[in-house]
Every structure is written in C-alpha cells, then in structure tokens.
Amino acid sequence: MPAPKKNARHEPIRRCVACRRAAPKHTLLRFARDPHTRQVQFDPAQRLPGRGAYLCPNPDCFHIARKRKSLARVLKTPVDEAILDAAEAWMRSMQ
Numbered sequence: 001m002p003a004p005k006k007n008a009r010h011e012p013i014r015r016c017v018a019c020r021r022a023a024p025k026h027t028l029l030r031f032a033r034d035p036h037t038r039q040v041q042f043d044p045a046q047r048l049p050g051r052g053a054y055l056c057p058n059p060d061c062f063h064i065a066r067k068r069k070s071l072a073r074v075l076k077t078p079v080d081e082a083i084l085d086a087a088e089a090w091m092r093s094m095q
C-alpha cells in the first residue's frame with residue numbers, strides 16, 4: 001500500500017499549458033477567461049471567476065506559450081500578446 005503523501009495538505013495541483021508540468025496552483029501564474037465577455041486576463045491573485053489556465057513563472061514557458069499560442073488553445077479564445085507581456089513583467093517584478 002502506498003504511503004500517504006505528507007506534503008499534499010489539500011494543495012490544488014494545476015498543469016502548465018506550455019511545459020505540461022504539474023505544480024501546486026499557487027506557484028503558477030493564472031490566466032482567467034471571463035465567463036461573460038470571454039476576455040482573458042492575467043490573474044495574479046488567482047481569484048477571478050471563469051475558466052483558468054496556468055503557466056510556470058519561467059521565461060521558457062512564456063516563450064513556448066507565445067510560440068504555440070498555448071493559452072488561446074486551452075481557453076479556446078484569442079489571447080492578446082499584451083496579457084503575456086503583463087504577466088511576464090509581473091513575474092520579473094516578483095523575482
């Protein structure tokens with residue numbers, strides 16, 4: 001029988017849309033698609049309603065997300081490049 005996970009502590013796990021790595025939700029950057037307008041916004045507080053997509057706070061993942069339009073694909077709506085720019089700037093300001 002597998003041992004219970006000691007580090008689980010009910011931490012929700014999400015997957016990065018670029019590298020597909022699973023990580024605790026709070027360590028990832030969240031993007032939310034508004035349920036009404038379908039506009040995608042960067043959601044640093046992870047509190048906006050609507051469908052979310054996640055990205056590692058890692059320049060490589062931003063690069064992949066831009067190249068493959070990963071957010072637009074996952075959220076099924078166009079995502080403005082400025083959203084990624086804003087998230088990347090926020091990420092740098094936190095480092």
Ligand SMILES: [Zn+2]
Pocket residue numbers: 016017018019020021055056058061
């Ligand atoms: Zn990633």
